[in-house]
Amino acid sequence: MEIQLDFVSAETLARKGSAEKISFILDKIKRNIIVVLEEALEPQEEAELIEATMREIDAEEFHGIEFYRIDSRAKGLREKIAEYIAGRRHGITIVGPTRLIEAIKREPDYISMLAKVDIPQEEKKKKGGE
Amino acid sequence: MLSELKKSLQKLLKIFNRKKQIQLGFYGPVNAGKTTLANRISLDWLGKEVGTVSEVPHETRHVQKIENIVVTTNNGELKMNIVDMPGIATQVDYKSFKAFGMSEEDAKARAREATKGVIEAIKWLDNVDAVLVVLDSTQDPYTQVNVTIIGNLEARGIPMIIVANKIDLPEANPDSIASAFPQHVVVPISAATGENIEKLYEAIQEHLT
Ligand SMILES: Nc1nc2c(ncn2[C@@H]2O[C@H](COP(=O)(O)OP(=O)(O)OP(=O)(O)O)[C@@H](O)[C@H]2O)c(=O)[nH]1
Ligand SMILES: [Mg+2]
Numbered sequence: 001m002e003i004q005l006d007f008v009s010a011e012t013l014a015r016k017g018s019a020e021k022i023s024f025i026l027d028k029i030k031r032n033i034i035v036v037l038e039e040a041l042e043p044q045e046e047a048e049l050i051e052a053t054m055r056e057i058d059a060e061e062f063h064g065i066e067f068y069r070i071d072s073r074a075k076g077l078r079e080k081i082a083e084y085i086a087g088r089r090h091g092i093t094i095v096g097p098t099r100l101i102e103a104i105k106r107e108p109d110y111i112s113m114l115a116k117v118d119i120p121q122e123e124k125k126k127k128g129g130e
Numbered sequence: 131m132l133s134e135l136k137k138s139l140q141k142l143l144k145i146f147n148r149k150k151q152i153q154l155g156f157y158g159p160v161n162a163g164k165t166t167l168a169n170r171i172s173l174d175w176l177g178k179e180v181g182t183v184s185e186v187p188h189e190t191r192h193v194q195k196i197e198n199i200v201v202t203t204n205n206g207e208l209k210m211n212i213v214d215m216p217g218i219a220t221q222v223d224y225k226s227f228k229a230f231g232m233s234e235e236d237a238k239a240r241a242r243e244a245t246k247g248v249i250e251a252i253k254w255l256d257n258v259d260a261v262l263v264v265l266d267s268t269q270d271p272y273t274q275v276n277v278t279i280i281g282n283l284e285a286r287g288i289p290m291i292i293v294a295n296k297i298d299l300p301e302a303n304p305d306s307i308a309s310a311f312p313q314h315v316v317v318p319i320s321a322a323t324g325e326n327i328e329k330l331y332e333a334i335q336e337h338l339t
């Protein structure tokens with residue numbers, strides 16, 4: 001099977017408000033796309049993302065998300081102000097549907113993502129029939 | 131003169147604040163032992179248990195309030211309402227409940243309730259004064275759910291204590307929780323056996339009031 005990863009630039013994300021950003025992400029996730037954002041989501045955005053995910057979960061198609069934020073936050077005041085003005089936090093956020101992502105785990109020197117490569121038989125059949 | 135006045139005002143305020151009950155929210159991932167802890171505290175001070183505990187995830191699917199708990203420690207009295215939250219998760223798969231012997235229909239209903247419970251718990255972030263973040267010491271502490279919960283509390287300026295639960299289990303590693311969140315107070319306990327629970331009461335008194 002194919003796995004699609006979409007990379008979204010910080011510039012694109014900066015143009016979106018929180019709500020728009022979250023529906024943009026979820027829309028991709030629900031189409032079985034793994035999304036890599038060139039920014040660290042804010043904790044409040046993460047809470048909103050979880051909330052929105054919970055609203056979208058249904059028994060048949062969508063069981064939720066796995067995500068992981070890697071922060072490389074500005075340390076000095078200057079950088080912090082620059083970050084604030086740019087309206088984003090430096091880092092990366094990976095978000096994907098649980099049906100594709102087995103786990104995202106923090107190792108001492110890196111983040112490891114384990115993807116599932118085979119879809120269950122019944123889902124394959126359904127896909128073929130569409 | 132002015133500083134005297136300020137001091138007595140502050141004293142007054144402190145007494146006033148102490149009278150106020152704190153709303154103490156219990157947050158954490160599913161199955162960490164939030165309800166077990168709420169029951170223990172309730173049993174200790176009110177003489178009764180209040181919530182159901184289960185090895186099946188998402189046992190608590192509605193916010194449950196335990197009101198008017200008065201805890202006494204060496205440092206005095208502490209009045210609080212406990213708000214036991216549904217566990218936070220980023221996914222709910224009804225099939226995982228079927229593994230516990232639930233029917234398809236019951237499992238689907240539980241999943242639906244579980245998703246609502248997570249939303250309810252998140253909404254409640256705006257109504258708590260302080261939080262115990264309950265984590266399972268036998269699990270990897272560095273999960274996104276834990277990071278998101280703690281990040282949200284930090285962003286809102288809500289004081290918290292991290293409870294490293296289940297230290298009665300041989301594989302428990304509360305130190306890994308302390309090193310994952312070095313900026314916070316971590317109290318290792320066992321909600322099941324009551325081990326170290328006094329330390330938790332003292333920490334609440336010291337850090338959350
Ligand atoms: N060994 C051990 N088991 C515990 C302890 N605390 C809770 N448990 C067990 O962990 C499981 C989950 O406990 P709950 O109190 O239901 O956990 P919860 O955090 O309220 O879970 P949800 O409501 O589903 O989010 C149950 O099987 C408990 O018996 C503990 O200190 N030690
Ligand atoms: Mg519970």
